[in-house]
Amino acid sequence: MNKAYPAFPPIFEIPDAALPARCFHCHATIDERQRVDGSHEGRDISFCCSGCHAAYLLIRGAGLDAFYRRRQATSAASTGHRLVATAYSDAYLERFVVRKGDSASISILIDRIRCAACVWLIEKMLGRIEGVTDVRIEYLSHIARVEFDPGKIAAGEIFDTVAALGYGPRPYTVSAARAVAREERRDLLVRFGTAAFLTMQLMACSIALYAGYFHGMEPGMKRNLQLFSLVLTTPVIFYSGWPFLRGAFRSLRNMAPNMDLLVSIGALSAYIYSLAAFAGGGEVYFESAAMIVTVLLAGRLLERGARDRAVAGTERLLALAPERAMRMKGEASEEVDVASLEVGDMVLVRPGENFPVDGEVVAGITEVDESPVTGESLPAIRREGDGVLAGTLNLSTPVTVEVRKVAAESFIARTARLVEEARTRTPAVQALADRCAALLVPVVLAMALLSLLISAYRGIALVDALMTAVSVVLIACPCALGLAIPAAVVAGSGSAARAGVIFRGGDVLERMGMVTDVVFDKTGTVTEGRPRVERVTAFHPFTGEELLLLAASLEASTLHPFGRAVTEHARSLAGSIPSCTNVRSFPGMGVSGEVGERQVLAGNTRFLSENGIDFGNIPLQIASSRMYIGCDGKPAGMIDVRDGVRAGVAGLVGYFRQMGIGGRLLSGDRTGEAARIAAEIGVGRSSGDMLPEDKAAEIRQMQGEGKRVLMIGDGINDAPALAVADVGCAFSGGMDVAMETSDLVLMRGDLELVRFAHGVALRTMRVVRQNLVWAVVYNAVGIPLAMSGRLTPVFAAAAMTMSSLCVVANSLRLARLPNGGG
Amino acid sequence: MEESLILLIVLSGALGLACWLVFLWAVKRGEFEDPERPKYRMLDDE
Numbered sequence: 009m010n011k012a013y014p015a016f017p018p019i020f021e022i023p024d025a026a027l028p029a030r031c032f033h034c035h036a037t038i039d040e041r042q043r044v045d046g047s048h049e050g051r052d053i054s055f056c057c058s059g060c061h062a063a064y065l066l067i068r069g070a071g072l073d074a075f076y077r078r079r080q081a082t083s084a085a086s087t088g089h090r091l092v093a094t095a096y097s098d099a100y101l102e103r104f105v106v107r108k109g110d111s112a113s114i115s116i117l118i119d120r121i122r123c124a125a126c127v128w129l130i131e132k133m134l135g136r137i138e139g140v141t142d143v144r145i146e147y148l149s150h151i152a153r154v155e156f157d158p159g160k161i162a163a164g165e166i167f168d169t170v171a172a173l174g175y176g177p178r179p180y181t182v183s184a185a186r187a188v189a190r191e192e193r194r195d196l197l198v199r200f201g202t203a204a205f206l207t208m209q210l211m212a213c214s215i216a217l218y219a220g221y222f223h224g225m226e227p228g229m230k231r232n233l234q235l236f237s238l239v240l241t242t243p244v245i246f247y248s249g250w251p252f253l254r255g256a257f258r259s260l261r262n263m264a265p266n267m268d269l270l271v272s273i274g275a276l277s278a279y280i281y282s283l284a285a286f287a288g289g290g291e292v293y294f295e296s297a298a299m300i301v302t303v304l305l306a307g308r309l310l311e312r313g314a315r316d317r318a319v320a321g322t323e324r325l326l327a328l329a330p331e332r333a334m335r336m337k338g339e340a341s342e343e344v345d346v347a348s349l350e351v352g353d354m355v356l357v358r359p360g361e362n363f364p365v366d367g368e369v370v371a372g373i374t375e376v377d378e379s380p381v382t383g384e385s386l387p388a389i390r391r392e393g394d395g396v397l398a399g400t401l402n403l404s405t406p407v408t409v410e411v412r413k414v415a416a417e418s419f420i421a422r423t424a425r426l427v428e429e430a431r432t433r434t435p436a437v438q439a440l441a442d443r444c445a446a447l448l449v450p451v452v453l454a455m456a457l458l459s460l461l462i463s464a465y466r467g468i469a470l471v472d473a474l475m476t477a478v479s480v481v482l483i484a485c486p487c488a489l490g491l492a493i494p495a496a497v498v499a500g501s502g503s504a505a506r507a508g509v510i511f512r513g514g515d516v517l518e519r520m521g522m523v524t525d526v527v528f529d530k531t532g533t534v535t536e537g538r539p540r541v542e543r544v545t546a547f548h549p550f551t552g553e554e555l556l557l558l559a560a561s562l563e564a565s566t567l568h569p570f571g572r573a574v575t576e577h578a579r580s581l582a583g584s585i586p587s588c589t590n591v592r593s594f595p596g597m598g599v600s601g602e603v604g605e606r607q608v609l610a611g612n613t614r615f616l617s618e619n620g621i622d623f624g625n626i627p628l629q630i631a632s633s634r635m636y637i638g639c640d641g642k643p644a645g646m647i648d649v650r651d652g653v654r655a656g657v658a659g660l661v662g663y664f665r666q667m668g669i670g671g672r673l674l675s676g677d678r679t680g681e682a683a684r685i686a687a688e689i690g691v692g693r694s695s696g697d698m699l700p701e702d703k704a705a706e707i708r709q710m711q712g713e714g715k716r717v718l719m720i721g722d723g724i725n726d727a728p729a730l731a732v733a734d735v736g737c738a739f740s741g742g743m744d745v746a747m748e749t750s751d752l753v754l755m756r757g758d759l760e761l762v763r764f765a766h767g768v769a770l771r772t773m774r775v776v777r778q779n780l781v782w783a784v785v786y787n788a789v790g791i792p793l794a795m796s797g798r799l800t801p802v803f804a805a806a807a808m809t810m811s812s813l814c815v816v817a818n819s820l821r822l823a824r825l826p827n828g829g830g
Numbered sequence: 831m832e833e834s835l836i837l838l839i840v841l842s843g844a845l846g847l848a849c850w851l852v853f854l855w856a857v858k859r860g861e862f863e864d865p866e867r868p869k870y871r872m873l874d875d876e
Contacts, residue, residue, distance in 0.1 A: 124870045146863075190863075197862055201853045209846045213839075229832055236839055 031056035033064045035250035048076070073584060077637075101163040104179035111141060114166070119176030121150045126175070137161060150787045151180055185470045196251070200309050203248035205303040207295070214295040221291060224447040234292050238283070241294040245279050249301040251308070265449035273449070275300045277481040282387045284478075296808065303812075307498075315827055333357075333364040336408060346415045353411045365411050372407035376400050376727045404593060444780060452791075459795040480794045492779030495819035500772030503823050508755035509765045516751040517735045518776075521768035522716050526664050527707060527733065528657075528722035530685055532677035535651045539570060539633070541577040542652075546564075553581060555645040559637050561588040562601045563611050570635055571599070573649050598635075609638040616643075658690045663763050665690075669718075674703050676725055704731035720762060737762060768822075775822055779815045786811045 031038055032046070032053040044055040046064065055061040067075055105112045121127060127145045130152065134143040143599030145152040154166055170177040213233045220230055246253070252275070255268030285292050297776035335344045336354040346364045349355065350687035354370065357363055363376075375387035378400045387403055388428030390396055396409060456477040463473030501511040511517050528534050546555040560578030564585055578585055588608075591601040599609015600619075609616055613623055613636055621638035623646075637644045661671050671691040675682035679696030695706065707717050707729050719726070720731035730736030736750035739757050754761040790807060856862070 128870070146867075194857060198854065198857055201857070202850060205846050205850045205853070209842060212842065226832070232832070232836065232839075236843075740871060 033060035048073075065638070073595065100181055101167065105158070105163055107158070110157065110159075111155055112163075113153060113155045114163050115169065115180040116152045116154060117178045117180035118145070118150050118152055118170060119178070119631045121145075121175065130170060130173060133173060134166060137165065137169060183678055196305070196309055199248040199251065200302070200305040203244045203298070205293075206240045206244050206248075207298045207302045210237055210244075210298050211297050213237045213240070217292070234286050234294075237292060237294040238286060240721075241279065241282075241298045244298040244301050245275055248274055248305060252301065252304070259296045267445045270445040270449055271300060271304055273452070273481060277478050281478040303782050307493075307495075330347050336407075349411050349415060351411050351414060353788065355409045355411060356406060357402045357409055358406045361402055363398055363400050363402065363409065365398050365415050366413040367396055367409040367411045369394050369396060369407050370410045372405055374405045374407045375403040377403050422821070448787075452481060452787075455791050455795060462795070476795065480791055492783050492815050493776055495816050496772050496775040496779055496822060499819045499822040500768055504765060504768045507761070507764060508758075509761050509768065510753040510755065511765070511769075512751045512753070516735060517769045517772045519716065520718065520752065520766060521773035523669060523718040523735060523766070525670045525672065525710060525715045526718045526720065527672045527674055527692065527703075527729070528689075529703075529726045529729075530673055530677055530682055531651070531718075532722045533654075533720055533726075534657050534673065534685055534689060535653055539573040539649045539651045541573055541647060542650040543648040544645065545648075547643055549608075550639070550644050552645075555637060556647070557582055557586060557648055558603055558606070558608050558639060558644065559635065561586045561603050562591065562599050562608050564588065570633065570649050574635070574647060607640050608644075609814050610635055612636065653685065653688055654757075654759060660759050660763055661690045663766075667766070674698050674706060674729070676700075704732045707732050718762075719750075720759075737765070772822055775819055778818055782814060782818070783811065 030036065032048065033055055036056045038054055038056045041086050044061040045060050046053050046055065046061055048064075048068075055064065066074045067073070073763040088622055091098050101114070102728075105114045118130065121130075129141045134140055134152070134154060137156075139157045141157060142155040143152060152170075156163075156166065167177045213236055217225075217230065217233055217237070219225075220233075249272070252268045252271045255266065256272035259266045259269045275297045278300070282292035282294045282297065304413060325668040333344060333346050333349060334341045334356040335349065336356055341356055349365055355364060355367065369390050369392055371392065373389070373391040376390045376396060377387050378397065390407070395412070398415070459480050460473050463476050468476075497511075497517055500517055504511055511520070541556075544556055545550045546550040550558075556574065556578045560575040563574050564587075575585065586603055588603045589599045591599060593599050594611070594615065597615035597618075598609060600607070600609045602608070609619055611623065616623060616636050616638045620639065620641060621636075621643055623636055623643050630786050633649050635647045635649060637646065664671055671693075673682055673686040673689075673691045673694035675685075675694070675696050676698055677696055679694075682696035686692070698706070703726065707719060710717050711732075711734070718735045718737060720737045721730055726738070728749045730738060735752055737752040737754065738750040739754035739761075752765055754765070765802055786807070
């Protein structure tokens with residue numbers, strides 16, 4: 009049973025005479041007795057009530073007609089995902105449904121969720137469906153879990169509802185890796201929670217014990233309290249601290265000392281020392297051991313939270329390519345799974361659909377939106393013999409494509425793989441702390457051994473000598489050291505987040521502070537990625553405004569970015585645009601149509617000269633694209649359109665130059681265009697014609713030369729480069745995938761924030777260094793004192809607390825960073 | 831004096847245990863799974 013779902017639901021369609029009359033404004037069916045008539049852009053329209061008519065007049069009066077057009081455009085654009093959204097057959101979806109008794113559930117990955125309102129809307133609309141019992145959407149991963157009664161509703165209807173709202177639902181199976189990550193996070197949380205509760209209890213005992221130390225205490229009571237401390241501490245060390253112990257064991261086996269080892273040595277030596285002291289009737293320091301474990305677990309949990317946000321990336325990348333395709337068999341066509349397509353198969357791709365695989369056009373000519381892949385905002389013309397890439401969008405006419413690569417080898421799949429590879433290569437977090445630990449572990453152990461030997465040499469009893477050695481390790485315990493980095497990172501990234509800059513993990517701050525080179529993507533990053541009208545040249549007898557209006561009415565219905573730029577400009581100047589009839593669009597050439605009595609053409613020179621209108625040779629003054637307009641067989645004028653450079657880019661480049669950081673521009677666009685933009689923003693070097701792989705390779709080569717690279721980009725084509733770079737930076741508003749593969753996300757499309765982020769990183773690293781120096785100085789003073797046996801453990805413990813407090817207080821200075829710009 | 835101290839220790843231990851159990855229950859219920867969600871909850875109707 010391969011039930012194909014209806015095309016886009018009628019709710020977004022323009023009312024048509026053949027259909028039952030629907031209200032122009034709200035699309036409700038019109039009750040003939042209450043019908044209200046009006047007209048819109050020369051067409052008769054009707055409303056279901058005078059309320060809707062009034063709303064329409066209000067919207068129009070405010071010059072917001074675009075709303076109705078957009079609504080249509082949205083539906084046109086959304087049909088682009090129609091194949092993806094609603095072509096799933098019930099039989100196919102059945103594979104994703106998990107049944108449990110009478111109820112069933114399905115996980116749906118939903119594309120194009122932008123904000124909390126989206127989540128709210130989808131949850132509400134799904135919740136209203138008869139038979140749906142529970143809907144829950146995860147805010148971070150955009151994965152919805154829907155529980156429903158399979159007797160009342162099929163999964164396909166749920167998908168249709170989501171698609172009807174304009175979102176892209178896809179069936180989703182929880183990947184094994186994700187399930188494991190979730191389990192790990194839960195495990196870490198329980199370990200931390202347990203440690204926290206026990207340590208709180210422990211503190212009460214410790215206060216009593218400390219008070220007893222200074223003021224005297226009944227020995228029996230002291231012993232009870234110590235016993236209680238022991239009982240509380242043991243699970244903290246061996247259950248909550250297990251991740252550290254395991255890590256320490258692993259690092260010992262690999263002969264690579266790391267932070268885990270240092271933490272374990274510190275905690276274990278404090279524990280064992282206290283155990284021995286408890287047996288021998290001395291002072292115990294269980295709380296030191298428990299504190300180390302608890303505080304460091306908290307740091308680890310914070311780190312983990314930041315990293316978990318980066319998980320879902322590649323899955324959404326793969327979501328770009330549709331899962332179903334129309335395979336041609338002679339005259340007939342059948343809908344098949346993309347995975348079943350083989351090289352040489354013919355596939356029909358209608359306008360508004362994404363190409364399912366990489367292939368070659370064999371019949372038809374069309375415009376293709378390749379922006380998700382190349383970052384280029386202008387559509388590319390693809391005619392017979394041209395290649396098309398999976399994930400790009402067919403804009404204008406149906407074409408037949410011959411499959412050149414199977415789905416698993418398609419561009420999107422390759423990009424996803426590149427990203428995945430790069431991510432696994434990214435060095436582990438806390439590299440700096442690990443380096444410190446690698447240095448400290450041997451030193452501390454050597455000191456302990458040395459003190460043991462000296463004590464033995466001086467003829468001190470072995471038990472006492474061992475006590476001294478252990479106390480050295482205890483004093484060298486890395487409490488302050490362990491806190492030095494997480495505290496600064498949490499304070500620094502917290503204040504950055506308030507200003508709209510998200511650092512994904514502490515290592516990002518570290519690497520950001522050490523960047524030596526910055527690489528920009530061109531389209532959408534340095535430029536706005538959206539062409540604007542630069543200049544209008546009108547020939548007599550037309551005025552500039554007339555020309556603009558003519559062109560705008562012609563282009564109003566096209567999806568071409570040039571057309572949109574022109575209509576937007578016209579609307580901002582004139583308010584409304586005259587309507588146009590008989591519009592015909594010639595891919596790669598231009599558009600023709602009638603505006604009022606006039607026959608208007610707009611397009612490139614070739615298109616106009618083929619229609620008998622010759623513009624001669626008018627040189628382009630600046631590098632921009634030009635649209636020629638002819639009217640009634642004569643040249644009427646020209647409109648120059650250009651993708652402008654973002655504000656603040658030149659300032660940013662200047663800032664980096666001042667900091668001694670070199671700039672570079674990599675673009676998928678033509679080399680000349682890249683060089684021109686590079687010159688405009690003051691970047692010395694530029695390269696054009698780069699594929700995503702090339703960008704990543706270029707960055708890897710720079711890294712090979714010992715450079716640390718910050719990459720700023722926004723497209724899917726930048727994703728591999730962002731993942732490879734030492735720091736990948738994307739901003740909100742770009743593609744989701746770019747944001748998820750990057751380490752640094754700007755919440756506004758404002759490049760000033762990069763400068764701010766760099767400043768935060770530098771400041772945070774300065775505080776981290778201060779903290780480390782402090783922790784090391786403390787150790788340097790404490791260890792010799794302990795070695796000579798002059799430092800009684802009570803004062804050592806007090807000094808340790810002071811040291812930790814100093815580190816935290818110093819880090820908190822970062823929380824008072826000035827907002828933005830700074 | 832010592833008896834009352836032991837009683838208090840046991841009492842506080844029991845309180846801590848109760849808190850810990852509540853915490854475990856909350857983790858099991860998925861209370862900490864989606865830290866983004868709670869801040870929007872007040873906007874929900876129900």
